[in-house]
Amino acid sequence: MAICLAQQPDADALLDENPLALLLGMLLDQQFPMERAFAGPRLLADRLGGTLDARALADADPDELTALFTGPPAVHRYPGSMAQRTQAVCRHIVNNYDGDVTRLWAEAADGRDLLKRMTALPGFGKQKGQIFVALLGKQRGVQPDGWREAAGGYGLPDVHRSVADVVDAESLAAVRAYKQEQKAAAKAKAE
Numbered sequence: 001m002a003i004c005l006a007q008q009p010d011a012d013a014l015l016d017e018n019p020l021a022l023l024l025g026m027l028l029d030q031q032f033p034m035e036r037a038f039a040g041p042r043l044l045a046d047r048l049g050g051t052l053d054a055r056a057l058a059d060a061d062p063d064e065l066t067a068l069f070t071g072p073p074a075v076h077r078y079p080g081s082m083a084q085r086t087q088a089v090c091r092h093i094v095n096n097y098d099g100d101v102t103r104l105w106a107e108a109a110d111g112r113d114l115l116k117r118m119t120a121l122p123g124f125g126k127q128k129g130q131i132f133v134a135l136l137g138k139q140r141g142v143q144p145d146g147w148r149e150a151a152g153g154y155g156l157p158d159v160h161r162s163v164a165d166v167v168d169a170e171s172l173a174a175v176r177a178y179k180q181e182q183k184a185a186a187k188a189k190a191e
Contacts, residue, residue, distance in 0.1 A: 001139050004168055007035045011042035020052050020093075020101045021045065022140075026132045026163070027089055027123050032077045034163055034172075040075045044068060044086075055099040057090035088122035096120075105136055111146030130154050134164035 003015040005025060014021045021041035029037035045052045047068045057065070065087055069079035076082040097103035104121075108114035111133065118129035134154035136142035148155035154162050160174035 001167065003139065005034065005038035005163055005166055006042065007169065007172065008039055008042070011039040014042045014045060014052075018045075018052055020054055022135075023101055023104075023132070024052065024086055024089070026128065026135070027085060028076050028082055029163060030128075034166070037076070038163070043071075043073070043075050053099075054090040054093040054101060057087060058094045058099075060087065062087060085123040092121055105142045105144075108144050110144050111148070111150030114142075114144055114147060115150040131162045131164055134162065138164050139167070
């Protein structure tokens with residue numbers, strides 16, 4: 001299954017072929033439109049000469065990396081803090097997985113271990129970790145024992161709750177509708 005999260009062929013192609021790009025897209029998916037967040041790695045790769053590498057990002061000069069994130073156009077709504085988080089994630093991958101992002105999931109003992117590895121990443125809380133576990137399971141075939149349970153409600157089949165369920169424009173609209181329903185329900189409960 002080809003990734004279709006950025007809704008831009010060149011950006012989605014990078015997400016599809018580069019696991020670090022997919023992870024960084026997930027990192028950037030906060031307080032920013034999903035498509036733009038997942039297009040961010042393509043923009044960053046273009047500014048870095050066409051590729052993304054955990055070791056190169058980990059070792060980058062922080063000010064230069066922030067300048068790359070700032071653009072124009074900006075890679076994220078908050079370019080400074082997202083540049084720092086990107087570098088922190090890459091340093092974690094270098095220090096714990098010798099720069100190979102795929103070891104995060106390839107070496108996970110089971111779904112619980114995979115979620116633990118995800119939530120150990122800077123900028124990844126439980127919800128973001130669960131969504132990425134679901135994305136890996138549903139769209140990348142990474143399905144260690146217990147992955148659906150570890151992903152919580154995001155791992156359920158035939159739902160449209162998160163980026164893990166976006167495979168085309170129609171499913172993106174369904175995820176957006178679900179999120180709007182959740183916000184309306186929370187607002188009604190608060191009132």
